[in-house]
Amino acid sequence: MLADTASIRVAFLAPLSGSAAAVGQELLNAAQIAAIEIGPANFVLQPYDTGGTAQGAAQAARSAVSQGARMIVGPLFADSVRAVAPVANEAGIPVVAFSSDATVAGGAVNLIGFVxxxxxxxxxxxxxxxxxxxxxxxxxxxxxxxxxxxxxxxxxxxxxxxxxxxxxxxxxxxxxxxxxxxxxxxxxxxxxxxxxxxxxxxxxxxxxxxxxxxxxxxxxxxxxxxxxxxxxxxxxxxxxxxxxxPDEAGISAFRQKYENMYGASPSDIAALGHDATALAAVLVRTGPNAITLQTVRNPHGFVGAGGLFRFRADGVAERGLxxxxxxxxxxxxxxxxxxxxxxxxx
CATH class of the missing domain: 3.40.50.2300 (Response regulator)
Structure with a gap:
């Protein structure tokens, strides 16, 4: 790993404990596949446990910002996304969250979930x-x-x-x-x-x-x-x-990679963890200051395991299905x- 001064940190927020821990772990497993395959040497994916609560998500976001995160991937639940939004807006860093509740999008928050x-x-x-x-x-x-x-x-x-x-x-x-x-x-x-x-x-x-x-x-x-x-x-x-x-070719390839690495079949939501992290990794590859709200909302979009997507001005993902x-x-x-x-x- 490069020295901290050269690393670009992306925070990963998910419920890694509590009733939704299994889902959170799947999302993190998938994110780590993207970080390994796509992330450059200075890409650091730092997990934070939200505990599945809004309070836990807000605290995780504050910790991530204090530790220099340039972007937040996650959290999962709508109330957690709502709690993270003011922290990210104040820090001026983009969020790519997993929720499918369009009412929590906007400002710094982008939703990669299938609304x-x-x-x-x-x-x-x-x-x-x-x-x-x-x-x-x-x-x-x-x-x-x-x-x-x-x-x-x-x-x-x-x-x-x-x-x-x-x-x-x-x-x-x-x-x-x-x-x-x-x-x-x-x-x-x-x-x-x-x-x-x-x-x-x-x-x-x-x-x-x-x-x-x-x-x-x-x-x-x-x-x-x-x-x-x-x-x-x-x-x-x-x-x-x-x-x-999602398109059969992309999702099938992702499932095979997941099974090869973890010895289990992923649920459909796991691909969101992969694609949100892959987006961040692709941006980091282009330069140290490439992660901005504008680059996250690239109108040409991105192609991930779940297919083609891009974020509209309101932060909701437009999808190619x-x-x-x-x-x-x-x-x-x-x-x-x-x-x-x-x-x-x-």
Whole structure:
């Protein structure tokens, strides 16, 4: 290692203790892959444990700043990101956090998480290209489900899709039949988004045929939650349904590297730790003063394990995502992610 005066320190904030420690460790493991592969000799990735709390995140950020960090990667939870923001803003250093809650972005804070709006934009645009013009939305009555329903309001209009309505049911699928009936009463639609996974997705899928909704006349759409659902291909009702996901080539290569180094398969969120750290390492390679909010928000973007991304002026990541189709054995990629952004940021 070079002397401290020549090193460029990047702080890594994650819950390395507490109930979310396993997720935090996966993020750190993935970050270390990027630091080793991409970081120059003077790149120092310094982990800090947030304990999974806002108070812990704020203290970690203060320690990182006092120790000369030029950038903060993490933290994970929205309340932790919110607590870190004033520390980073005062210090004038950028943050690339893992949260998918767009309300905590802005100022020094950039979110590398897959926010609902970006997922919906990709799948709605795909549906429009396939001749679909009206969409109904079914979500569980959870904070994540409600955020997805809210995002659908604006994204549908932006993509040329008419939103017929959004209805919710209880977590796990209870009341899915009633929610489906309410949607049907709102009028006809040729696309249906189901923003759920596991038991909830199974319950909704079982209601489709009984409600007279058939895949084909109605294009069934999903979110990235489907990509990690081990039972996705078991319900024949969903065969042919489509959803957005990271490009197969990049994410497969990352998973193999992770397995080779740690002897275990990473969860989908681990790639965010890799890509945020890789971004910092790439900037450090260009010069000692290259990490700024402006360079983090390079309009040309970056390519990581999770695919193409760039940060908009509001700090939310714009994504290049692939499209996958549900099959009897799980899913297969039917449309690759774009290799470059087509024009100005949205």
């Amino acid at each position: 609902p709006a970006e997922q919906l934009r990709r799948i709605f645009e795909h549906a429009v290209q396939k001749g679909r013009h009206s969409v109904a939305v079914l979500v569980p009555n959870t904070p994540a489900g409600r955020k997805t329903a809210e995002a659908a309001q604006s994204v549908a209009a932006q993509t040329g899709m008419r939103l017929v309505g959004a209805e919710s049911y209880q977590p796990g699928g209870a009341g899915a039949d009633v929610a489906m009936s309410r949607l049907r009463s709102r009028g006809s639609f040729d696309a249906l988004l189901i923003a759920d996974t596991g038991a909830g997705l199974t319950s909704v899928a079982n209601q489709l045929a009984m409600s007279g909704i058939e895949s084909g006349p109605v294009m069934i759409l999903g979110t990235m939650l489907w990509d990690s659902d081990p039972g996705l291909g078991r319900n024949r009702t969903l065969t042919g349904a489509r959803f957005p996901a 692939a499209i996958r189709e549900v099959t009897a054995s799980g899913s297969t990629q039917v449309e690759p992610a774009p290799r470059a952004f087509p024009g100005p940021m949205l």
